[in-house]
Amino acid sequence: MMDYIAEIFSYPFAVRAIIVGSLVSLCAALLGINLVLKRFSMLGDGLSHVSFGAAAIALAAGVAPLKLSIPIVIIAAFLLLRLGRKANGDAAIAMVSSSALAIGIIVATMTTGMNTDINNYMFGSVLAMSKGDVYIAVAVAVCVIILFILFYEKLFCISFDEEFSRAIGVKVGFYNTLNAILTAVTIVVAMRIMGALLISSIIIFPPMSAMKLCKKYRLVVILSACVSIFAFLMGIFLSFFYDMPVAAAVVATKHIIFIVFSIISKIKYK
Amino acid sequence: MSLIEVKNLSAYYENKEIFSNLNFSVYEGDYLCIIGENGSGKTTLMRLLLGFKVKKSGSIILRGVTRKEIGYLPQKTETQRDFPASVNEIIMSGFSSKSFFGIRYSKAQKEKALKNMELLEIGELKNRSFKELSGGQQQKVLLCRSLCATSKAILMDEPVTGLDSASREEFYALIRKLNLSGIAVIMISHDINKALVEGKNILHISENGYFYGKTIDYLESGFGGAK
Structure with a gap:
């Protein structure tokens, strides 16, 4: 068993994937709590589709995908968060998301064709991590963790009650902007591993699972982070030894955790 | 003093x-009820x-109180209904x-909260x-x-909406208690009858101007059909 694990760590690409994956899983879980609570669960899905569109255009133009994706997805995050507040917010997100996917597919088929790169963007790949991705992932993770430790009370107050926060002088706009930017960058990086089609799971599953068991916000935050990282490592493990696709294995693991937590909560709080 | x-x-x-040209004051220890139709502002x-x-x-001139020191009790939102947090965390x-x-x-701060x-x-x-509590709780x-954020004045937006009548009475009693302890209360309400019983001053905004003054004078003025 230990030999197997040591074997995984002997591949540089696997080490990179584990570092990046664990960090973005952590970020997604932390940022996801507020998105789920504020009914913005589909934001991750929408952003990843936009990111896919941007990546397809970048590949066609011969630009490094991250350079184009990050700014475009940050803009999209602002737009979607704003649209999401309106009455037909969910419809707006779905429209933006499918349009971006469509543009991406059109550009990809007309230029490079639906090749492995595009396939990886759709369903994720552990092989895709470069050194650059590692640096970005570390930077984002550090930002998210600092944000959470320094501004924990304010973030809690805002996600519970925006109007009240504004009234007592919390700079709601600033924190929401920061949240949008960090979510956007997390999605862009995580999409390389998880793929555009499976990514919303890394935002939604950990908080939803943690909320099944925890009644305190602080515990939800901690458990959500743990679930997210555990599920990712489990996914890597399954992928190595049973030849499963990583992203799908991660989602399946999260699904099982969610079911287990649901059952425990049913028994405990009957 | 205002x-x-x-x-x-x-x-x-x-x-x-x-609305236009409103003139009114909120005094120390005041209990002002703001009433009016939906859409009156x-x-x-x-x-x-x-x-x-x-x-x-x-x-709007503030004296001896800053914006941040005016507490606020907003209407409950959809998000809060199933929000995973303990009472202590929220307070x-x-x-x-x-x-x-x-x-x-x-x-x-912890002592003040207690x-x-x-x-x-x-x-x-x-x-x-929080999510396991009754509406009144x-x-x-x-x-x-809101009290943790202030000790001088508190604004309440329809605070008893959605409560049953027993919880309403209990809540009004609490507001009276706070008011007696020296906190100025500004309450938005569409329940005119209750506002007349509870409030010291009334601000009634409507399309045809407004009334501001003592509760007793409001009744005599006949503004808004009150008699």
């Missing part, structure tokens, strides 16, 4: 006037008092604008989960959170 003095205040939404007025961005003319968040760079809540919980008779709920928790 804490808040409003002079010639008009508010606009997309260049349409919502009660909520806009409240947003102005809280310092939110609204197109306006005229002035302490009233201090969150004062928490600074990760320094956790201070001992003094005192407020006792005042509102919710001490035993401290470690309960939730409202008391939110009121307690």
Whole structure:
């Protein structure tokens, strides 16, 4: 068993994937709590589709995908968060998301064709991590963790009650902007591993699972982070030894955790 | 002495006037009920008092109280219904604008929170989960959170909406208790009868101007058909 694990760590690409994956899983879980609570669960899905569109255009133009994706997805995050507040917010997100996917597919088929790169963007790949991705992932993770430790009370107050926060002088706009930017960058990086089609799971599953068991916000935050990282490592493990696709294995693991937590909560709080 | 003095205040939404030339004051230990039909501008007025961005003319002068010291009890939102948080976490968040760079809540703040919980008779709920409480209990928790943010004045937006009549009476009694302890209360309400019983002063906004004055004078004025 230990030999197997040591074997995984002997591949540089696997080490990179584990570092990046664990960090973005952590970020997604932390940022996801507020998105789920504020009914913005589909934001991750929408952003990843936009990111896919941007990546397809970048590949066609011969630009490094991250350079184009990050700014475009940050803009999209602002737009979607704003649209999401309106009455037909969910419809707006779905429209933006499918349009971006469509543009991406059109550009990809007309230029490079639906090749492995595009396939990886759709369903994720552990092989895709470069050194650059590692640096970005570390930077984002550090930002998210600092944000959470320094501004924990304010973030809690805002996600519970925006109007009240504004009234007592919390700079709601600033924190929401920061949240949008960090979510956007997390999605862009995580999409390389998880793929555009499976990514919303890394935002939604950990908080939803943690909320099944925890009644305190602080515990939800901690458990959500743990679930997210555990599920990712489990996914890597399954992928190595049973030849499963990583992203799908991660989602399946999260699904099982969610079911287990649901059952425990049913028994405990009957 | 007046804490808040409003002079010639008009508010606009997309260049349409919502109300115009309001003049009124909120005094120390006041109990002002703001009443009016839906769409008369009660909520806009409240947003102005809280310092939110609204197109306006005229002035709101604060004396001996800052914007941040005016507590606020907003209407409950959809999100809060199943929000995973303990009562204590929610009450302490009233201090969150004062928490600074990760320094956790201070001992003094924790003591103030405890005192407020006792005042509102919710001490035993401290470690309960917010979403498991009854509507009346939730409202008391939110009121307690507002009290942590202020000790001078508190704005309440339709605070008894959605409560059953027993909880309503209980909540009104609590507001009286707070008011007697010296906190100025500004309450938006569409329940005119209750406002007349509870309030010291009345501000009635309507399409045809407004009334501001003592509750007794309001009855005599016959404004808004009150007799």
